[in-house]
Amino acid sequence: MLRPLRWWALALAGFAFGYLDRHFDRAAELGRGYAGGAGGWLWASMVQPLVERFPQFAQVLPLPAAVASPACLVGSGEPWTAALGLSIRKALPFAGVGSTEKLNQIYACLYGIHGEAASRGDLPARFTPVIPDGVDYLGIAQLLLSLLLLFLFLLAVRSHFRIR
Numbered sequence: 001m002l003r004p005l006r007w008w009a010l011a012l013a014g015f016a017f018g019y020l021d022r023h024f025d026r027a028a029e030l031g032r033g034y035a036g037g038a039g040g041w042l043w044a045s046m047v048q049p050l051v052e053r054f055p056q057f058a059q060v061l062p063l064p065a066a067v068a069s070p071a072c073l074v075g076s077g078e079p080w081t082a083a084l085g086l087s088i089r090k091a092l093p094f095a096g097v098g099s100t101e102k103l104n105q106i107y108a109c110l111y112g113i114h115g116e117a118a119s120r121g122d123l124p125a126r127f128t129p130v131i132p133d134g135v136d137y138l139g140i141a142q143l144l145l146s147l148l149l150l151f152l153f154l155l156a157v158r159s160h161f162r163i164r
Helices: 003-029 037-053 053-061 077-091 100-111 133-160
Strands: none
Touching: 003 037, 003 077, 003 100, 003 133, 053 100, 077 100, 077 133
16 A cells, blocks of 8 residues: 555655756856766765765775755755755645645746846745756656555555445
8 A cells, every 4th residue: 555655755865866967067168067976976975974984984885075065046045945945836736735836936946037137136025936957857747656556555545445
């Protein structure tokens, strides 16, 4: 019964990584790139604490170069939390899960905004976020997969509580 939910949670994390990876690509396009992209940043965030706690792993694991923590392109916050929030919003096919203003802030954090205010760091009162085509297609794929997995979960609940 919990198998579809496990797959859904795994897909949620995978799509969040996809959104974050596109953030790193967009940051590189704007000249604010990070060495190694999303994979390098994730590897560095996992390996550095492990090597600090267990120095013997330093001989076995390839140590990444010091990777700066990524920052939002526009606005404040952490891109990895914005990517996770975007993944959660795209995974729940219910209307009204979140406001469009918050979704626009997430897109602005991850991918920037259009216009002359894009060079400044803070969000103006009215803005249009950049939504790359790949991110839009990824959101459609995530929605379809989420619908399938939620259907399988509800089917499992129905068969689990069936009285014979």
